[in-house]
Amino acid sequence: xxxxxxxxxxxxxxxxxxxxxxxxxxxxxxxxxxxxxxxxxxxxxxxxxxxxxxxxxxxxxxxxxxxxxxxxxxxxxxxxxxxxxxxxxxxxxxxxxxxxxxxxxxxxxxxxxxxxxxxxxxxxxxxxxxxxxxxxxxxxxxxxxxxxxxxxxxxxxxxxxxxxxxxxxxxxxxxxxxxxxxxxxxxxxxxxxxxxxxxxxxxxxxxxxxxxxxxxxxxxxxxxxxxxxxxxxxxxxxxxxxxxxxxxxxxxxxxxxxxxxxxxxxxxxxxxxxxxxxxxxxxxxxxxxxxxxxxxxxxxxxxxxxxxxxxxxxxxxxxxxxxxxxxxxxxxxxxxxxxxxxxxxxxxxxxxxxxxxxxxxxxxxxxxxxxxxxxxxxxxxxxxxxxxxxxxxxxxxxxxxxxxxxxxxxxxxxxxxxxxxxxxxxxxxxxxxxxxxxxxxxx
Amino acid sequence: xxxxxxxxxxxxxxxxxxxxxxxxxxxxxxxxxxxxxxxxxxxxxxxxxxxxxxxxxxxxxxxxxxxxxxxxxxxxxxxxxxxxxxxxxxxxxxxxxxxxxxxxxxxxxxxxxxxxxxxxxxxxxxxxxxxxxxxxxxxxxxxxxxxxxxxxxxxxxxxxxxxxxxxxxxxxxxxxxxxxxxxxxxxxxxxxxxxxxxxxxxxxxxxxxxxxxxxxxxxxxxxxxxxxxxxxxxxxxxxxxxxxxxxxxxxxxxxxxxxxxxxxxxxxxxxxxxxxxxxxxxxxxxxxxxxxxxxxxxxxxxxxxxxxxxxxxxxxxxxxxxxxxxxxxxxxxxxxxxxxxxxxxxxxxxxxxxxxxxxxxxxxxxxxxxxxxxxxxxxxxxxxxxxxxxxxxxxxxxxxxxxxxxxxxxxxxxxxxxxxxxxxxxxxxxxxxxxxxxxxxxx
Numbered sequence: 001x002x003x004x005x006x007x008x009x010x011x012x013x014x015x016x017x018x019x020x021x022x023x024x025x026x027x028x029x030x031x032x033x034x035x036x037x038x039x040x041x042x043x044x045x046x047x048x049x050x051x052x053x054x055x056x057x058x059x060x061x062x063x064x065x066x067x068x069x070x071x072x073x074x075x076x077x078x079x080x081x082x083x084x085x086x087x088x089x090x091x092x093x094x095x096x097x098x099x100x101x102x103x104x105x106x107x108x109x110x111x112x113x114x115x116x117x118x119x120x121x122x123x124x125x126x127x128x129x130x131x132x133x134x135x136x137x138x139x140x141x142x143x144x145x146x147x148x149x150x151x152x153x154x155x156x157x158x159x160x161x162x163x164x165x166x167x168x169x170x171x172x173x174x175x176x177x178x179x180x181x182x183x184x185x186x187x188x189x190x191x192x193x194x195x196x197x198x199x200x201x202x203x204x205x206x207x208x209x210x211x212x213x214x215x216x217x218x219x220x221x222x223x224x225x226x227x228x229x230x231x232x233x234x235x236x237x238x239x240x241x242x243x244x245x246x247x248x249x250x251x252x253x254x255x256x257x258x259x260x261x262x263x264x265x266x267x268x269x270x271x272x273x274x275x276x277x278x279x280x281x282x283x284x285x286x287x288x289x290x291x292x293x294x295x296x297x298x299x300x301x302x303x304x305x306x307x308x309x310x311x312x313x314x315x316x317x318x319x320x321x322x323x324x325x326x327x328x329x330x331x332x333x334x335x336x337x338x339x340x341x342x343x344x345x346x347x348x349x350x351x352x353x354x355x356x357x358x359x360x361x362x363x364x365x366x367x368x369x370x371x372x373x374x375x376x377x378x379x380x381x382x383x384x385x386x387x388x389x390x391x392x393x394x395x396x397x398x399x400x401x402x403x404x405x406x407x408x409x410x411x412x413x414x415x416x417x418x419x420x421x422x423x424x425x426x427x428x429x430x431x432x433x434x435x436x437x438x439x440x441x442x443x
Numbered sequence: 444x445x446x447x448x449x450x451x452x453x454x455x456x457x458x459x460x461x462x463x464x465x466x467x468x469x470x471x472x473x474x475x476x477x478x479x480x481x482x483x484x485x486x487x488x489x490x491x492x493x494x495x496x497x498x499x500x501x502x503x504x505x506x507x508x509x510x511x512x513x514x515x516x517x518x519x520x521x522x523x524x525x526x527x528x529x530x531x532x533x534x535x536x537x538x539x540x541x542x543x544x545x546x547x548x549x550x551x552x553x554x555x556x557x558x559x560x561x562x563x564x565x566x567x568x569x570x571x572x573x574x575x576x577x578x579x580x581x582x583x584x585x586x587x588x589x590x591x592x593x594x595x596x597x598x599x600x601x602x603x604x605x606x607x608x609x610x611x612x613x614x615x616x617x618x619x620x621x622x623x624x625x626x627x628x629x630x631x632x633x634x635x636x637x638x639x640x641x642x643x644x645x646x647x648x649x650x651x652x653x654x655x656x657x658x659x660x661x662x663x664x665x666x667x668x669x670x671x672x673x674x675x676x677x678x679x680x681x682x683x684x685x686x687x688x689x690x691x692x693x694x695x696x697x698x699x700x701x702x703x704x705x706x707x708x709x710x711x712x713x714x715x716x717x718x719x720x721x722x723x724x725x726x727x728x729x730x731x732x733x734x735x736x737x738x739x740x741x742x743x744x745x746x747x748x749x750x751x752x753x754x755x756x757x758x759x760x761x762x763x764x765x766x767x768x769x770x771x772x773x774x775x776x777x778x779x780x781x782x783x784x785x786x787x788x789x790x791x792x793x794x795x796x797x798x799x800x801x802x803x804x805x806x807x808x809x810x811x812x813x814x815x816x817x818x819x820x821x822x823x824x825x826x827x828x829x830x831x832x833x834x835x836x837x838x839x840x841x842x843x844x845x846x847x848x849x850x851x852x853x854x855x856x857x858x859x860x861x862x863x864x865x866x867x868x869x870x871x872x873x874x875x876x877x878x879x880x881x882x883x884x885x886x
Contacts, residue, residue: 002593002636028622041585042860058503058842058857067633067856077636080589080861097593131862142484146523150445152541190510193445193520395849397858399501399842406838414511414838417485417502419574420863429871 001035001075001098008033009340012093012102013165014083014271016043016066019304019325020108021392028073032340035102037095040130042066045391047322048400049128050171053137054178055058055416056407061399063131064392083109086273088297104299104336107271107286108329111305111320111362114265114284124244125262128171138415139259139422144258145187146418149194155256161199162257164247167264170208170358172174173222175261176203177360180229183413196292201231202255206264211366213319213355220365221375226361229275230328239264268306268319283308285317290348292332301336303328309349318351322390359383362408444478445653446520446542451476452783455536457526457547457714459486459509462747462768463551464835469776471516475783478545480538483573485509486750488834490765491843492571493614494578497621498859499850504842506574507835529716531740537716547742548778550717550729551772554709554748554763557727566704567687571614580704581858582865584622587701588630589861592637598699604642605700607690609682610707611646611653613801618704619646620803623672628854643696644674649681649707654809657799661809662790664818668803668848682707709763711749721802726751728760733791736776746771752792761794765833770794802826805851 003010009032013020016038027034042063051057070076081095092099113129115122126137141163148160163179165172179201187196203210203226209219210226210233226233234253239260241248247255268285275296285308287295292307294300304325308317318324331349338344355369357379365380367373384404388397407413446453452475456463459481470477485506494500513519524538535542556572560564569580584606591603606622608615630639645654646669652662653669653676655865669676677696682703684691690698711728718739728751730738735750737743747768751760761767774792781787798812800822808823810816827847831840850856 002595004636040861041589042862058501059862060501060503060860063860063862064635065857065859068859071632071635074635079587079592131860135862143523146484149522152445189514190508192514192517193447393857395846395855398845398849402841402845403838406841412838414508414836416508416511417503417506417574418483419485419502419506419578 001079001081001100002314003035003079003100006033006075008075010035010101011104011105011106012037012100012437013106013108014093014306015108015304015306016040016078017046017108017110017199017304017325018322019110019329019386020067020106021066022326023106023108023303023333024070024076026330027336028070028076030337030341031075032336033075033077034073035079035100036066036070037079037081037083037093038066039080039082040066040434041078041080042131043069043392044131045396046129046388047170048391049131049134050175050178052131052134053128053141053175054182054413055138055142055413056178057400057403058130058415059135061396061403062391064396065339069392086271086300088274088300091299099150102299104301104340106332107274107294107300107302107306108325109269109271109306110305110325111266112269113262114267115262116265118241121239121242121260121262123275125166125260127262128175129266135420136422136425139418139420140259142416142418143421143423145191145194145196149191157194158200159256160258161194162255163199163201163259163261164239164255164257165201165203165261165263166202167262168205168212168233168235168355169263170211172203172205172261172263173211173226173261173358175242176226177229177364178210180226180231181361182413183230186413186416190416202234203231204234204237204239206236208235210235211358214358214366215368215373216372218356218358218368218375222358222360222366225364225366228364229361266305267309270306274300276357283317283320291335291346292328292349301332303332314351321356321365323354324351357383357386360369444522444524444538444543446476446478446522446543448646449476449518451480451518452546453544454547454549454569454779455480455543456549456551457481457536458551458553458747458749459483459521460489460551460747460768461554462553462764463549464509464512464770465769465772466549466746466776467513467519468553469773470779471513471519473780473784474518475779476518477516478508478522479513480522480524480526480536481509482523482525483509484521484523485574486512486835488839489572490613490830491834492574492577493621495574495577495858496571496584496618497625498581498585499621500843500846501858502574502578504839504846505834507762526714529714529743531717531743531872534742545742547744547783549775550714550743550745550749551747551768552712552714552749555712556705557708557710558705559589559708561684564682564703564705567685568609568703570705571618572668572709577865579865579868582861582863583702585859585861586635586864586866588637592634600637601641601643601687602699603701604637604639604834605698606642606702606704607682607698607700608644608646608704608706610705611648611650611655611676612706613654614798615646615648615704615706616653616669616801616803619644619674620672620807623669623674623855624804625856626673629856629859631805633859645677646674647677647680647682647692649679649802651678653678654801657801657809658811658816660816661799661801661818664807665801665803668807668809671807672804681785709748711751713749717743726760727762734778734789735771735792744775746775757794764799766797767794800826800829825842829862842848851877860877
């Protein structure tokens with residue numbers, strides 16, 4: 001990997017998400033060598049990916065070059081790499097660009113979509129965890145409407161204009177709201193020769209409430225908002241299959257649709273080579289102690305989505321959200337500095353829950369703070385302010401803010417561009433892979 | 444195609460570039476049915492593509508949805524389609540989404556890269572005529588530097604950091620200037636562990652001046668600017684081959700490079716089915732008369748890059764630039780309206796040359812106007828103002844302006860993101876195509 005051996009201890013961080021970046025910033029100014037590996041050369045602000053999918057924001061405004069975040073630190077190294085396996089006995093990781101020795105290893109690999117073993121759904125549904133995936137969804141939504149114009153079959157038209165979102169967490173709810181606003185504000189103007197009133201937005205949820213994990217007040221209000229926008233909410237319904245045309249559920253309910261968006265769950269993106277038997281919980285996360293140390297290892301840590309730290313308050317681990325990753329990244333940074341440089345003992349991590357929020361549409365958001373809960377226009381402004389605040393990069397903030405102001409005033413979303421057609425890409429890859437859908441990687 | 448038959452005459456326009464859009468705007472408010480076909484669902488502002496390739500602008504800010512440009516006209520139809528052939532005897536075009544009858548057909552298909560028959564260069568070089576192509580180049584430039592970090596071979600490092608641009612028209616010159624600014628301002632910060640001083644930017648030109656077609660004053664000044672920025676200019680040199688590693692020329696000069704950017708020429712993007720024998724000139728454009736009517740046809744017109752209208756002032760046709768396309772689009776619009784609605788005779792087209800300009804870098808541009816020629820900072824401001832003015836969409840203008848101000852103040856270009864790695868895509872396509880490089884279409 002061409003990284004010089006120095007007298008400083010080497011900390012290798014895998015993953016440049018919220019946790020990895022927060023940790024790297026803490027460590028890079030210290031007397032240690034920090035190596036960050038990621039398979040992208042940019043940090044992705046995942047909470048706004050759904051706005052990329054729905055044409056409200058350009059992808060480049062929610063991504064930020066990792067090299068730039070850390071360019072002022074001379075002991076910091078970034079490498080664009082896919083990690084293949086960890087050899088803990090040799091303190092070495094193996095990657096597609098060669099091996100690397102470490103003194104301390106931090107797994108900040110985040111999470112990936114959890115299909116709960118359903119290969120058919122995995123092969124046919126859309127997901128939204130990375131920028132290319134969000135762009136694929138944007139292309140597909142637009143390609144669907146272009147195709148709907150061309151067919152005389154009402155059934156096919158309906159399938160192309162029917163969107164089924166599985167999972168009513170923040171991602172599912174926010175996406176449903178955005179699609180409903182597109183249906184209302186943009187489709188009638190863009191497709192006057194298509195009866196876009198027949199477009200349907202469905203959100204399917206296995207439990208009996210949406211935004212599970214938020215207050216019942218927030219959940220109820222979000223449901224009202226979605227209904228106002230014309231979204232169909234199906235609770236207590238579990239999607240069981242999707243062959244690319246028909247969605248089946250555990251009830252009598254079926255959907256004919258060309259687009260299933262799977263936002264029903266995530267799982268830890270674990271790394272091979274770390275003994276899974278003892279330390280991986282049901283959500284596929286590495287079990288860590290209070291100092292984020294992976295159980296059974298002395299020099300390997302895990303933070304954020306891929307870490308499962310249990311406590312009385314969080315018997316199944318912390319929620320898999322950005323705030324936990326950021327706080328664990330900062331905390332582990334302090335612990336490592338104290339431990340490595342001053343040989344001080346580590347302090348246990350405690351999560352400070354600053355609240356949760358979700359937005360459904362213009363002037364429609366729900367906010368749960370530890371002391372206050374509120375909904376509506378003020379909540380919507382708070383949501384926007386918080387997201388702008390956490391977005392990395394001044395230019396990104398200005399561009400996102402400009403888009404939001406424009407979209408708000410004009411009821412518009414101008415980034416509705418099919419830059420790389422999704423159907424064509426998928427067809428080419430399927431040909432190439434000789435119809436082995438489980439291996440598809442669209443990046 | 445599901446386009447209703449009405450009592451209005453139907454004008455079909457192929458291509459949503461500068462000419463097609465200008466024409467459609469003129470016609471759509473009249474008593475005629477206007478159908479615009481394009482293979483993208485957006486209009487591309489091509490003059491700024493080089494800033495996308497070099498991370499200065501996000502692609503979405505120079506693209507604009509065609510449906511949105513014309514959404515207020517009830518007789519306007521857009522279809523996302525690839526035109527396959529024209530059957531002039533039947534007044535019908537055939538496309539990948541079915542056939543369509545026309546009363547009048549306007550070819551506004553623009554131009555594509557001209558490799559002058561060199562298949563090897565076509566298979567191995569990068570081009571920059573569409574948004575996906577510009578993004579591929581952006582990815583490749585960044586992938587090169589990431590790869591250069593990993594190798595111990597000085598030769599390979601040099602090849603990865605060596606950029607050869609063929610053609611010193613505005614595109615080549617502007618790209619060379621932008622790469623030189625990246626070398627100076629960004630590489631040392633992003634790649635401190637790489638000796639980026641060794642990066643080379645070469646521009647190769649077969650003639651004895653750069654910016655051919657502009658004044659000798661502008662050409663000389665642009666050359667000075669490029670030299671100030673450290674660009675190597677090779678005049679009177681013709682590139683003869685490139686196998687992916689070695690660029691050969693008609694002189695002793697060779698380059699070892701991983702990146703050849705071909706900006707040496709364009710040719711008309713003609714449409715099959717229109718008899719080529721009589722009406723295609725050496726630059727592959729349809730010969731048209733003073734009213735933009737294609738020679739030998741009564742109801743088929745051509746405008747912009749694909750049209751060749753000769754006159755005393757322009758014995759080989761007009762320059763293939765946006766201004767000609769816009770003026771011909773507007774003019775043909777007026778002619779068609781007069782002719783179809785009032786049966787008035789058409790007026791001949793005359794090109795009003797408003798001038799030419801090119802920018803090399805910050806505060807460095809050259810402007811030739813009919814009466815004044817100037818260079819430097821003021822020219823640079825004029826260049827920016829004119830480009831903002833012609834960019835379609837208020838939001839796009841604000842976002843582009845924001846980026847320019849930011850880039851100017853910070854000496855930065857933040858969109859240096861590898862969203863879709865180019866090398867991986869190319870490898871996959873080559874596998875799929877079983878090494879038939881001439882068929883590669885990366886979109």
